[in-house]
Amino acid sequence: MLYSIGQVAEKLNISTYTLRYYDKEGLLPFVDRNESGRRVFKDADFNYLETISCLKEAGLPVKKIANFIELCLAGDRTLDERYEFLVEQETDLEEKMATLQHTLEYLRWKKWYYKRALAAGTEDVNYIPGTTETDPTLRAKFEAMVKEGANSKELGSLEK
């Protein structure tokens, strides 16, 4: 089964512009051309396209992805390099997810903060009396509540 650039674009939900851009940047050296110079994608190419999409999702710049694809086409002598590359990406992504987890916890704490303020009708309930600074004991209270109430009614009341 063979595919034109337009068909691939549609399948992957990206534009033909993007695909040509990727090709120019060296992400698609495996794509064949027909007699009149048009790109012809084959089924096997979708494996590469999946890898490209995954590495993009992981946040890698196009040049690094091009690099990896190059290694893939270079044959068995680059197997170890490819493995090390993946180990590195795994580590980076794990770190990224850990910081996103902290970000998420911050958002939840702020949600709780505003829920409290909404209940009182004013943000003042979260401030040190007489100031406009957040009561520094408040976050600890929130954390305690999350900890004990995980999966219970306590947490349920945090949700919508």
Add this chain to the structure above:
Amino acid sequence: MLYSIGQVAEKLNISTYTLRYYDKEGLLPFVDRNESGRRVFKDADFNYLETISCLKEAGLPVKKIANFIELCLAGDRTLDERYEFLVEQETDLEEKMATLQHTLEYLRWKKWYYKRALAAGTEDVNYIPGTTETDPTLRAKFEAMVKEGANSKELGSLEK
């Protein structure tokens, strides 16, 4: 306690250029100026700066963050809007983390794929014999191995 733009930049590990850029984009309307027009940050501002950094971490564009900061300065009448904003960001981030989890799983699968290839000295062990296409039963084998071997020696052998 008061801080110059340079001191804040150092604390936050960002450049003064970036801070001025943020100010220009409306992220820092709470920052005061002294008689000669220089920015003067106060302790209370670090709460906002923490929020800004969190929202950046979550991947929000600068304009949306400026929007939220504006709501914060508008007083209690925007409490509900701020709460809804946070709910939306929480949802978006949860979705983002779910797709990153898939990405991570793909990276681990590929790591396993290359570990197999390395052990054999050639990628051919992963192909349908005679072709250059990946054996389609392979990923299921990997998934099964992950599932049963979670936290055991099986998984340990996947690591370095």
Add this chain to the structure above:
DNA sequence: ATAAATGTTAGAGCTAAGTATAAGTCAAGC
């Protein structure tokens, strides 16, 4: 009191990742 450091603004420049345009080629349907 003078040099060095730090600040100010306006505006130019840079990088990444597309996105669009122009001018042309090619294959299919009427």
Add this chain to the structure above:
DNA sequence: GCTTGACTTATACTTAGCTCTAACATTTAT
């Protein structure tokens, strides 16, 4: 045989988020 639509290349434009420069002011240390 001619129009339509999908393709080709090269090149220009766009957006986001900085990053830097220039020209000038102010503050700090010697």
